Amino acid sequence: MSTPRPTIEDVARAAGVSRATVSRVINDEPGASEPLRARVRAAVAELGYLPNQTARALASGRPRAVDVVAVTYTPGLGWLGVHPYYSRVLAGVMSVLEGTDVHLRLHAVGASGATEALDTIAAQATVGAVLTNLEPAQAARFHRRCRRSVSMVTTAASVPSVEVDNAAGAYAAVEHLHRLGRRRIAAIHGPEASTCAVDRRAGYERAVRDLGLPDLGTPGGDFVREHGHDTAARLLQEHPGLDALFVSCDLMAAGAVQAITAAGRRVPGDVSIMGFDDSLAAVCANPPLSTMRVPVEDMAAAATRLLLGGDVPAGHRELFPVAPVLRQSTAAGRFT
Amino acid sequence: MSTPRPTIEDVARAAGVSRATVSRVINDEPGASEPLRARVRAAVAELGYLPNQTARALASGRPRAVDVVAVTYTPGLGWLGVHPYYSRVLAGVMSVLEGTDVHLRLHAVGASGATEALDTIAAQATVGAVLTNLEPAQAARFHRRCRRSVSMVTTAASVPSVEVDNAAGAYAAVEHLHRLGRRRIAAIHGPEASTCAVDRRAGYERAVRDLGLPDLGTPGGDFVREHGHDTAARLLQEHPGLDALFVSCDLMAAGAVQAITAAGRRVPGDVSIMGFDDSLAAVCANPPLSTMRVPVEDMAAAATRLLLGGDVPAGHRELFPVAPVLRQSTAAGRFT
DNA sequence: CTGAAAGCGCTAACAG
């Protein structure tokens, strides 16, 4: 099918040199005179030669791709297409891969049969893998088979990671709401299986305790808009006095705002809302959401640089700041 | 680094058979007796052998990856992390790749030097490429070097594609607003470089003409929230009588809703809004947006299946339906 | 500085 592409052999013949020489030239390696280099380059241009990456990878055994792996807990298309987090990770990884000849491979593994799938990916990894949302046990196992991997979430101690202090972030969010004069601060939490969600919940709980406020937390649920919407609606009925909401992720928060305004309450007039992530959902919500920014792109970029750099010491940890980004959902006295 | 992984050779030795036999077994090919198969499988399990995909790809020459390519017109991280479209494409592609041993490679090429980068990708393609947003000329060139490619947007006639009738969709959206009794229907358009945007604009213009309404279109701009927000704000000042808005993409529409409610108008009470895409932005907006659904995931899945299927006849076209999805931003008489 | 030769790990004819 299609014209068979010229190989390095063809170029060598056309330039009247050996394959080795062509290889040196196209790889900008020393050991080739300028005249020959010129001839080779001419041949390359004329034939439109482009090296076969597969062959190159096999022969050199050198890393050529970073693998981004995500576990999709929900069946079907899963989170990939639904949660902004993943695009941000990809954008971050791509930003450092641009200009490199390293590819980005994306893997979405379903929850069932995840172990086997992950093992295969680990075995295939070359430059290394960015683990977007593996549970600690999965990450540890993955890391055991592929040292060159880094997790984007808090995980097993051995696994290198880039992370944020979710608990501190949540604590700060609640404090901010408290500073605004809010005293009945409810919370919408994420899934128990997510260390991020667990830590954020812990931060919330510690904050309300320290501040002497009631714990108006709700059972954890998936990081999806619907959970935020439904939980907020329920919360409004159970705690009509509610004056603020801490939501564990912007996507859920976007749903929460909808439920709250639909119920006739004003945001931020009647209830202030702090989200978490600073994702697309935060800026698309109406009013736009104040949130705790998690610099996902930067983290993914850092993770990628780590992998590209070669060895990633086990247990290596890079902490990123979570900072408040204040938008309308907590604007003081705008609509009051 | 790390323990050198066992090769097929090691397995063969351990099982006391030839490499060929091992190959047959692990590929579930006929021509191996059950006893041998068992021995091989045992050896595989014991050694924890996992075939090297690179070597496999090189030896078989068989396709092993589909390439998803996006041109990022804006510098920096580009659209990838910002526009929901890309995640939807990835989710669609992944959904059909799951369970296959085919990988998904993601490429983001900057606008500058795009030609060269695209040529390289085309040369590297195996199963084929899904072109998410190439301009017709780029797509045509790409397709010339790699027949196994399909565009996700309307493009050069020669290039196979999966598409929707954007003009008809826009027309239908305007008609719907008209049916609601709206008569001053403004529009926020997308970038001139995008065939989608151009077609949607054409649909809008034809519709208002056919319906005898004024053309309240605005100059095209990037498919980003900010453009929607700012344009809507300006529109409100220039045409205070405005009672509806057709927005070329949900992300911009989400911005538009914000501007409109911030200006004190009610949605849909004072102005009804129809977006386009049915992306995350539509459901995160508040109120949720009525929109013309583009089944991006299905389209991406279809494109992938086409590639997996082998030959993709030049000029092949698959048309998908754009259907209205009605949410609150056009809810009749809810808040009036 | 250059070319010849030996693989990378696997698949794919081809003989037994």
Added chain:
DNA sequence: CTGTTAGCGCTTTCAG
């Protein structure tokens, strides 16, 4: 059925 023999296209010693 099974093993032997060639490569896939490139990098990489190792001689010259």
